[in-house]
Amino acid sequence: xxxxxxxxxxxxxxxxxxxxxxxxxxxxxxxxxxxxxxxxxxxxxxxxxxxxxxxxxxxxxxxxxxxxxxxxxxxxxxxxxxxxxxxxxxxxxxxxxxxxxxxxxxxxxxxxxxxxxxxxxxxxxxxxxxxxxxxxxxxxxxxxxxxxxxxxxxx
Numbered sequence: 001x002x003x004x005x006x007x008x009x010x011x012x013x014x015x016x017x018x019x020x021x022x023x024x025x026x027x028x029x030x031x032x033x034x035x036x037x038x039x040x041x042x043x044x045x046x047x048x049x050x051x052x053x054x055x056x057x058x059x060x061x062x063x064x065x066x067x068x069x070x071x072x073x074x075x076x077x078x079x080x081x082x083x084x085x086x087x088x089x090x091x092x093x094x095x096x097x098x099x100x101x102x103x104x105x106x107x108x109x110x111x112x113x114x115x116x117x118x119x120x121x122x123x124x125x126x127x128x129x130x131x132x133x134x135x136x137x138x139x140x141x142x143x144x145x146x147x148x149x150x151x152x153x154x155x
Contacts, residue, residue, distance in 0.1 A: 039128065049152050066121070069128065077123065093118065
């Protein structure tokens with residue numbers, strides 16, 4: 001991929017956060033605190049997108065999720081739609097782009113566009129970090145052939 005890789009699998013950080021780390025054959029946890037330009041993720045400074053190209057969802061045998069956390073408290077972000085993550089079981093409810101890709105909209109202000117609103121992950125007015133959870137990952141995940149797309153600033 002040509003995008004800057006900003007995720008890193010940090011099993012120790014996951015364990016410290018209180019989640020029992022699993023063997024990589026069971027689960028992989030890519031984490032990022034930076035956007036695709038290498039800047040810290042901050043809902044007060046930018047809106048972001050995370051786009052999975054058509055046919056390039058995380059390669060897993062079970063399911064995947066993208067969860068956002070408050071960068072200060074390390075907690076989930078209280079928000080008006082009670083959405084704390086986007087995951088593969090939600091795919092039927094999400095709106096794909098015309099080319100089959102899926103864009104998630106990560107921002108503090110509610111989008112006015114209905115497609116963006118359907119795919120909105122509410123951010124706080126401050127630092128954030130994102131964690132993917134890839135359960136029962138396929139070989140492409142384990143050997144590094146698949147990498148998470150970068151979180152990109154939009155403004």
